[in-house]
Structures are given as C-alpha cells and as structure tokens.
Amino acid sequence: MIVAVDQPNYIPWKGYFDLINDVDLFVFYNDVQYTVRDWRNRNRIITPNGEMWLSVPCGNDTHRLICEVQMTDREWQSKHYETLKFAYGRRPFFEWVKPLLEDVYIDHEWQYLYELDMYMTERIARDYLGISTEFADSRDYETRGVKHERMLSLLESIGTKVYESGPAAKDYIIPDDYMDRGIELRWKVYDDYPEYDQGTDGFNHNVSIIDLLCNVGKEAPYYIWGWRDKAGGCSYTVEGTVE
Numbered sequence: 001m002i003v004a005v006d007q008p009n010y011i012p013w014k015g016y017f018d019l020i021n022d023v024d025l026f027v028f029y030n031d032v033q034y035t036v037r038d039w040r041n042r043n044r045i046i047t048p049n050g051e052m053w054l055s056v057p058c059g060n061d062t063h064r065l066i067c068e069v070q071m072t073d074r075e076w077q078s079k080h081y082e083t084l085k086f087a088y089g090r091r092p093f094f095e096w097v098k099p100l101l102e103d104v105y106i107d108h109e110w111q112y113l114y115e116l117d118m119y120m121t122e123r124i125a126r127d128y129l130g131i132s133t134e135f136a137d138s139r140d141y142e143t144r145g146v147k148h149e150r151m152l153s154l155l156e157s158i159g160t161k162v163y164e165s166g167p168a169a170k171d172y173i174i175p176d177d178y179m180d181r182g183i184e185l186r187w188k189v190y191d192d193y194p195e196y197d198q199g200t201d202g203f204n205h206n207v208s209i210i211d212l213l214c215n216v217g218k219e220a221p222y223y224i225w226g227w228r229d230k231a232g233g234c235s236y237t238v239e240g241t242v243e
Contacts, residue, residue: 008117
C-alpha cells in the first residue's frame with residue numbers, strides 16, 4: 001500500500017490531486033498546527049481582471065490545530081460563489097463545475113475549515129477526476145512524538161511500506177529514519193505540467209484546480225497525470241532502498 005499524508009488545503013492546485021492519484025491511501029493531516037496565511041484556507045484563482053486570492057475567513061489565532069479552526073463569519077460562502085462565477089462564468093466548462101460550486105457554497109453551511117477542505121477535495125477527486133484513492137483522517141490512527149517522529153509513527157500505525165511525500169517536506173524529513181523503519185520514501189515530482197488556455201496572457205500553474213476544471217472539463221486528468229503516462233515519465237523519485 002502506497003500512502004501520502006498532507007494537510008487539507010482549500011480548493012487545492014492540480015499537483016495536490018496528482019499526489020492523491022499516485023497513492024492507495026491519502027491521509028488528511030488534521031491534528032497538527034494550523035498556520036495562518038497558508039493553503040489551508042486560501043488559494044489563487046484567475047479572473048478577467050487578473051490573479052487574486054480567495055480566502056476563507058478563519059481569524060489569526062495560531063494556537064489551534066487544523067481540526068479546531070472554525071470560520072469567523074457566514075457571508076464568505078456567497079461571496080466565494082459569486083467571485084468564482086465572475087472569474088469562470090464565461091469559461092468553456094463552467095456549467096460542468098457549477099453543480100459542485102452550488103453544492104459547496106449554497107447547499108451546505110460550514111463550521112469547521114477541515115470539513116470544507118476534505119469535502120471539496122474528495123468530491124473533486126472522485127466526481128471530476130475519477131480518482132479511486134481511499135481517504136482517511138490522521139486522527140483515526142495512533143501517533144506519538146512531534147514533527148518528524150509523529151509522521152513516522154503515523155505511517156507505522158497505518159502499516160504502510162511506501163510513503164510518497166511532496167518535495168517541501170525535504171526540509172524536515174530524515175530519509176535514513178524511514179529506511180531504518182522499513183518504509184520506502186518517494187518524492188513527488190511536479191515538473192513539466194502542460195499548459196492550457198486560461199483565457200489570459202501568460203500562464204500560471206499555481207492556481208486552484210477550479211481553474212483547470214473550468215477551462216478543460218473532462219480532459220483535466222490529462223493535464224495532471226495523463227500527459228506523463230503517454231510520455232512514459234514517472235511522477236516521483238525514490239530516496240534510497242529498503243532491504
């Protein structure tokens with residue numbers, strides 16, 4: 001079983017779903033420190049007036065776990081819906097995405113940020129990208145220690161022998177410790193995604209998955225991993241070997 005663990009993000013970029021598609025089990029890391037002005041509660045979109053941040057109001061308290069973060073008002077949902085409709089309403093596949101946006105921003109009322117993030121991620125993965133990966137919450141497993149040791153204990157609790165991580169974790173992961181525990185460590189590669197028509201001059205890969213869905217529709221999987229499959233490329237590199 002191949003596992004990835006990451007903090008829940010708000011309408012994540014395509015690379016987040018690329019990682020999800022690589023693995024058998026994706027675990028939302030909900031019982032760790034919440035960081036403000038980060039991907040947990042915001043992401044970039046492209047509007048007719050240029051790029052902008054779409055942020056869920058959650059306050060600036062840093063003494064919270066992700067699973068404890070609540071929204072600070074109820075008006076943001078209608079604002080985000082209208083902003084996304086303004087940004088992508090004239091794009092080729094907005095009507096295909098519109099039922100998702102209505103479900104999230106009109107039919108639901110959210111209290112906890114992690115519930116919103118998990119719901120949107122799972123719906124997009126299954127209903128719009130055809131991903132069959134299983135999802136779990138880190139709180140469902142026993143863990144010990146902090147930071148690096150906590151992650152290792154989580155993986156041991158899951159029982160995985162292969163862990164795939166985003167490259168940002170190279171700042172704190174100690175590869176030898178993974179090999180010592182019999183866990184193969186893979187590093188996700190996010191390079192060389194093909195561009196598509198975003199309706200503006202220039203191109204930005206680092207925007208919400210909503211941008212890709214509204215612009216290319218059901219062809220979205222090709223622009224995330226399908227192109228790599230055709231080129232015979234690999235989505236990750238391996239750190240050492242496990243005997």
